[in-house]
């Protein structure tokens with residue numbers, strides 16, 4: 334699934350990417366800056382140690398003053414303790430605000446994902462989203478905790494250290510500064526290359542997460558078909574790819590580490606030789622050489638760490654880009670007219686559900702492919718229930734998904750009681766229209782909570798019991814904790830038919846004005862289906878309903894039937910009328926009848942002739 338860019342844009346700037354974190358960092362900036370300041374003080378405290386050493390070597394040690402030596406040792410001890418305490422304090426200061434930053438970024442991501450249109454979720458693999466909410470945010474937190482502070486702290490420490498060294502002896506100082514230009518050039522090359530592999534690695538983690546998630550959710554299919562070997566092969570291919578990328582990262586890190594460590598060490602070695610010669614000549618005091626070399630050695634860690642601090646910063650920049658790729662996606666918006674929607678004069682008059690020349694094409698459909706719906710005209714009168722029948726893949730599910738605006742019509746319009754659904758706030762629309770999908774999705778919550786998701790605030794036990802009765806879901810009362818029993822992940826601890834009945838109960842519990850049911854009884858045995866139908870008939874009596882049906886028994890629930898064929902409504906009438914006048918309908922229903930009798934799944938396959946039957950256009954679908 335094409336979900337992310339494989340490589341960063343050219344001209345990408347890590348700094349620009351990281352600056353986007355500012356709104357989240359702003360609330361904790363005081364603590365973060367204080368912590369950075371404390372770290373600078375702690376680090377510079379360490380640089381005082383060589384000066385004390387110089388004083389000790391040139392003073393008490395040269396003069397054999399044991400009191401002075403003990404005093405110097407005490408100073409060194411106090412400086413060491415101060416440095417350790419300050420670094421500890423810094424860590425304490427940043428721990429809490431940084432978890433706050435990570436938590437609020439994760440909350441924003443989750444909130445945004447809920448508001449993104451279905452078209453987005455169709456496009457993006459869930460593992461890619463999961464890895465952005467977990468691994469990427471962890472990388473961002475680690476960047477704020479270490480590289481952000483220590484690139485600054487180490488920069489200041491190196492600057493102060495270099496000034497101290499130049500003040501001690503500028504010739505030796507220049508020798509130590511020799512490798513600066515090659516090291517900076519290496520860092521620049523490293524950053525560019527590392528950004529590329531860091532992005533690849535993080536995308537590969539996303540793909541791996543998707544595969545693992547699919548394997549866990551689809552474990553029944555994998556086991557049932559004995560596909561664990563092929564699944565394991567796919568897993569190994571992805572892990573081998575990720576391992577290769579991680580090794581490339583390690584090689585790059587090793588290369589920069591080698592340059593950053595070796596060149597300064599060589600320079601320090603050269604300064605040591607030169608300094609020793611000058612001490613022997615008497616042009617440099619031994620104390621100055623000790624102080625100089627101690628300072629140079631104290632700067633080793635700040636210099637050595639630059640490599641991995643840059644690597645962590647690049648990973649955080651990539652993680653930030655990946656995070657904002659999702660956050661920058663446009664959420665579902667209310668149309669401009671929604672707020673002051675010009676409602677027609679008959680807005681309060683119940684006119685039912687009407688499709689007017691509705692056309693639809695999936696945004697991710699192959700280029701050049703024809704639209705799926707090419708002009709659907711259909712009117713379901715108030716209180717009427719209409720069954721939608723059509724060949725597999727004719728677009729029935731798609732048409733039903735347009736009513737609660739899970740997808741937006743490409744052109745044409747849909748009205749509820751005369752009001753264009755795009756001129757209605759989504760919350761209002763979705764409160765008036767209840768849906769039950771063919772694939773019933775349940776959440777890891779109690780049975781009662783799953784059903785009451787479909788009800789407005791304040792729904793009570795009586796509403797729950799009534800909905801369970803309509804859906805013939807009395808089995809819920811017999812579960813170990815009744816309707817308080819928690820269903821497992823995705824409700825997989827229940828049978829398909831039980832899940833479907835709970836999904837149906839969820840659709841009817843809120844007594845919606847409009848009900849959209851996508852083949853809601855497909856997993857039920859004939860007796861349960863008959864019982865559900867009898868109860869549904871009562872509900873449907875005062876509800877306007879659109880019911881996708883594959884079987885004659887479901888069709889008979891409805892007052893009228895519409896035949897969807899070739900992207901349009903080819904005919905509307907009663908079951909008997911369509912059976913008599915429309916061979917395609919008769920074929921679909923007889924196929925369904927036969928498969929129902931033989932226990933095979935219903936529906937015809939795509940490719941079956943599905944053009945409008947003769948005379949279809951004479952039916953007025955409205």
Ligand SMILES: Nc1ncnc2c1ncn2[C@@H]1O[C@H](COP(=O)(O)OP(=O)(O)OP(=O)(O)O)[C@@H](O)[C@H]1O
Nearest residue numbers: 455695697698705724725726727728729730731732
């Ligand atoms: N997100 C999507 N992107 C692109 N094409 C899609 C998408 N979802 C469905 N389709 C395509 O749209 C067509 C109609 O699908 P739809 O699920 O609406 O058919 P249906 O009539 O409900 O089929 P069935 O009776 O098998 O449930 C199919 O060819 C399907 O491949």
